[in-house]
Amino acid sequence: MAQRYTRRKLLLGGAATGAAATLGFPYVQAQGAWPNRPVTIICPWSAGGGTDATARIVAAVLEKELKQPFNVVNRTGGSGVVGHAAIATAQPDGYNIGIITVEISMMHWQGLTEFKPDSYTPLALMNEDPPGIQVNASSPYKTVRELADAIKAAAPGKMKASGTGQGGIWHLALVGWLTAMGLRPDHVAWVPLNGAAPAMQDLAAGGLDLVTCSVPEARAIIEAGKARSLAVMAAERNPAFKDVPTLKEAMGIDYTTGAWRGFAAPKGLPADIANLLTAAFKKVNEAAEFRDFMASRGFGVRWADGPGFAKFMDDGNRAMGVAMKAAGLAKG
Amino acid sequence: MSTVTEAFALVLQTDVLLAILLASIYGLVVGSLPGLSATMATALLVPVTFYLSPIAAVATIIAASAMAIFSGDIPGALLRIPGTPASAAYTDEAYAMTRKGQPELALGICVWFSALGGIAGTLSLMILAPPLAEMALSFSTYEYFWLAFLGLMCATLVARSSPVKAIASMLLGLLVSCIGIENPAGTPRFTFGVTDLLGGIEPIPALVGVFAVSEVMRAMLNPEPPKLPYRRFGSILKGQLELTRTYVKPQVRGNTVGIIIGVLPGAGADMAAWVSYSMSKRLSKEPEKFGTGHPEGLIEAGASNNASLASGWVPSLLFGIPGDTITAIAIGVLYMKGLNPGPTLFTERASSMYALYIIFIIANILMIPLGIAMIRVASLVLRAPRASVMPIIVLLCAVGAFATGNNLFAVLTVAAFGVIGYVMERNGYPVAAMVLGIVMGTMVEQNLVTSLIKSDGNILPFFSRPVAAVLAAMTIAALLWPIGVRLRSWRPRSAPSA
Numbered sequence: 140m141a142q143r144y145t146r147r148k149l150l151l152g153g154a155a156t157g158a159a160a161t162l163g164f165p166y167v168q169a170q171g172a173w174p175n176r177p178v179t180i181i182c183p184w185s186a187g188g189g190t191d192a193t194a195r196i197v198a199a200v201l202e203k204e205l206k207q208p209f210n211v212v213n214r215t216g217g218s219g220v221v222g223h224a225a226i227a228t229a230q231p232d233g234y235n236i237g238i239i240t241v242e243i244s245m246m247h248w249q250g251l252t253e254f255k256p257d258s259y260t261p262l263a264l265m266n267e268d269p270p271g272i273q274v275n276a277s278s279p280y281k282t283v284r285e286l287a288d289a290i291k292a293a294a295p296g297k298m299k300a301s302g303t304g305q306g307g308i309w310h311l312a313l314v315g316w317l318t319a320m321g322l323r324p325d326h327v328a329w330v331p332l333n334g335a336a337p338a339m340q341d342l343a344a345g346g347l348d349l350v351t352c353s354v355p356e357a358r359a360i361i362e363a364g365k366a367r368s369l370a371v372m373a374a375e376r377n378p379a380f381k382d383v384p385t386l387k388e389a390m391g392i393d394y395t396t397g398a399w400r401g402f403a404a405p406k407g408l409p410a411d412i413a414n415l416l417t418a419a420f421k422k423v424n425e426a427a428e429f430r431d432f433m434a435s436r437g438f439g440v441r442w443a444d445g446p447g448f449a450k451f452m453d454d455g456n457r458a459m460g461v462a463m464k465a466a467g468l469a470k471g
Numbered sequence: 472m473s474t475v476t477e478a479f480a481l482v483l484q485t486d487v488l489l490a491i492l493l494a495s496i497y498g499l500v501v502g503s504l505p506g507l508s509a510t511m512a513t514a515l516l517v518p519v520t521f522y523l524s525p526i527a528a529v530a531t532i533i534a535a536s537a538m539a540i541f542s543g544d545i546p547g548a549l550l551r552i553p554g555t556p557a558s559a560a561y562t563d564e565a566y567a568m569t570r571k572g573q574p575e576l577a578l579g580i581c582v583w584f585s586a587l588g589g590i591a592g593t594l595s596l597m598i599l600a601p602p603l604a605e606m607a608l609s610f611s612t613y614e615y616f617w618l619a620f621l622g623l624m625c626a627t628l629v630a631r632s633s634p635v636k637a638i639a640s641m642l643l644g645l646l647v648s649c650i651g652i653e654n655p656a657g658t659p660r661f662t663f664g665v666t667d668l669l670g671g672i673e674p675i676p677a678l679v680g681v682f683a684v685s686e687v688m689r690a691m692l693n694p695e696p697p698k699l700p701y702r703r704f705g706s707i708l709k710g711q712l713e714l715t716r717t718y719v720k721p722q723v724r725g726n727t728v729g730i731i732i733g734v735l736p737g738a739g740a741d742m743a744a745w746v747s748y749s750m751s752k753r754l755s756k757e758p759e760k761f762g763t764g765h766p767e768g769l770i771e772a773g774a775s776n777n778a779s780l781a782s783g784w785v786p787s788l789l790f791g792i793p794g795d796t797i798t799a800i801a802i803g804v805l806y807m808k809g810l811n812p813g814p815t816l817f818t819e820r821a822s823s824m825y826a827l828y829i830i831f832i833i834a835n836i837l838m839i840p841l842g843i844a845m846i847r848v849a850s851l852v853l854r855a856p857r858a859s860v861m862p863i864i865v866l867l868c869a870v871g872a873f874a875t876g877n878n879l880f881a882v883l884t885v886a887a888f889g890v891i892g893y894v895m896e897r898n899g900y901p902v903a904a905m906v907l908g909i910v911m912g913t914m915v916e917q918n919l920v921t922s923l924i925k926s927d928g929n930i931l932p933f934f935s936r937p938v939a940a941v942l943a944a945m946t947i948a949a950l951l952w953p954i955g956v957r958l959r960s961w962r963p964r965s966a967p968s969a
């Protein structure tokens with residue numbers, strides 16, 4: 140503690156350049172205007188969930204990097220709308236940032252909020268989890284191609300799938316896959332359930348034909364021998380499930396999607412602070428503490444800096460718009 | 472045997488024991504504050520667990536949640552303000568005992584039978600985990616629909632008012648549960664364009680409003696009741712052994728029901744307490760005493776909610792499916808600490824599993840001395856002048872509601888439900904029944920709609936699946952029971968006049 144103080148003091152007298160700061164020297168930043176007080180990270184989802192846990196581990200590592208407390212504040216309510224709005228409307232002073240999730244590219248299509256991915260200053264993309272296609276362990280379909288053939292042969296609405304609520308990310312993953320196969324979005328009926336865990340449970344109980352949810356969410360049931368994962372809608376296989384092929388490998392369908400989490404600030408954040416933050420996030424992304432945590436939860440690690448994250452969100456946003464309009468979920 | 476020794480070695484570490492002790496005290500305090508639930512106590516612990524060893528991390532969650540569920544009974548008994556939704560079912564009963572001058576007996580029952588229930592739940596976790604988990608996995612939406620419907624019917628049983636008013640309250644609760652976008656269609660309902668209403672009305676702020684705030688409003692209007700004669704609290708455990716002997720059947724029933732409901736994902740401690748309390752009343756030899764400060768229902772429901780807490784870990788540990796909101800958080804911590812849920816946890820990491828069992832037992836035993844200490848401290852509230860207690864309650868309610876989501880809307884919800892609760896009680900409508908409607912409404916709707924989607928609109932599977940058929944028969948029998956009773960008592964009287 141004392142040592143840090145003296146080093147900081149020494150640097151206070153020294154002339155540190157902005158270039159050095161962008162390289163991510165934490166001590167150099169202490170002499171500048173930012174950050175000289177605690178930073179708030181707004182999390183739109185409740186404490187204890189995956190997004191909250193991600194925000195908290197990132198905050199813990201950021202704290203070491205930037206030598207200021209990063210406090211995670213859960214602003215829940217309105218199915219994520221309230222928290223996302225709170226991030227977008229906060230002061231763009233670098234002391235209010237937030238963790239934003241895939242829902243920001245979905246909710247505005249439904250007319251639930253005016254905020255879109257471009258309502259923020261994107262800082263860093265940290266995580267993406269693509270959906271898998273899971274069936275009951277006793278299901279006759281051994282490969283995703285067999286399942287797809289069965290879906291095509293079945294009468295519309297005969298097969299039942301779930302993974303989350305109506306219009307949720309995993310519902311749209313199914314819609315996207317069906318559309319890519321040239322089928323109607325409702326060819327497989329969607330059973331709205333309150334999240335992936337109840338869906339996987341109902342799959343095991345024999346109530347559903349398939350579940351599209353992320354592989355980490357399905358992991359425990361798969362490992363219990365109650366379900367099988369046939370494919371992932373991703374560009375690459377999941378290292379934890381090397382045997383599960385991608386859709387492209389198995390069927391030649393180049394359709395990928397996923398639930399993601401990233402960090403953003405309100406629009407109008409000064410570029411120098413945004414650069415400092417992105418540099419710090421990059422260090423967090425590479426830190427062993429963060430990697431170990433994500434691996435232990437089975438969460439996929441992704442990295443994109445501000446502009447990269449903006450493009451990623453923009454592409455995702457447009458794809459969501461197409462899928463949601465196809466499924467009749469979008470307004471207007 | 473060596474795994475058991477290994478497990479003891481894992482638990483008997485300074486950091487683990489210290490974690491259990493501190494988490495217990497923390498759980499007791501948080502649970503006893505109205506508006507701060509056991510779920511929240513657990514959620515707030517998650518960042519702390521980052522820095523603990525795996526066993527210590529899980530130990531804090533087990534200890535804090537068990538203590539919080541018990542200590543939710545304390546403000547319920549002393550002030551008629553349940554600390555957690557799991558205590559709401561029998562708050563009136565416990566408060567009636569306090570007004571009768573038996574607060575130590577009421578709270579003694581809560582702590583003693585909570586601990587026994589918790590231990591029974593742990594034993595079920597130890598012995599029956601695999602078969603119980605299989606049972607839970609065979610429950611599909613059809614079965615859940617009946618279960619939730621059965622839960623709704625408890626409304627008329629827990630209330631002492633007329634059944635019609637109880638049903639009206641419950642229906643109002645159902646209406647409240649319709650608000651928001653979290654319904655099967657994913658369409659906003661009754662939100663009037665208000666963003667905050669999209670998420671619906673959370674049960675906790677509603678509960679705090681109708682119980683705590685309306686109680687404060689009543690206190691402001693009514694003259695101070697005659698002070699309870701001041702005396703030092705007598706022995707808290709006195710008489711508990713005798714009660715244990717007298718009410719063997721309710722206890723066994725409470726524990727069994729708690730274990731079964733706990734195992735079912737999504738049901739949890741709240742529902743266990745409601746079902747057990749109403750079951751106790753229906754099957755009791757002296758149902759007329761219920762609501763007047765009678766220990767029987769308190770014993771059954773108090774044991775039940777703690778038993779459900781332990782058995783809620785069964786599906787979580789075997790399949791990673793949360794039994795309730797607390798285990799949902801716990802699963803995250805388990806993954807983070809490399810104790811991945813799944814059958815391998817029971818085989819490859821058996822010593823860790825045994826360590827969890829031991830922690831459950833320790834926490835439930837520790838509950839007795841710590842709980843007694845907490846009761847003694849809390850009992851000072853009864854001596855404090857009402858004019859100083861009531862504002863503090865309002866403050867706690869506001870802070871607690873705000874803390875659930877750092878959202879001012881929750882505070883407004885508390886205030887609104889305070890007014891609703893006051894008006895309802897004033898006119899003889901039981902607020903507990905409305906809370907039940909809010910808690911169960913989503914579950915009933917969700918499971919009905921998803922079941923119908925799955926069966927293409929056919930209602931046959933609600934009766935043709937074996938477990939569903941049994942639950943359906945129970946529900947219909949419970950529906951027809953009052954009519955049957957009415958008919959039987961009506962016939963002899965009507966015969967002469969006809």
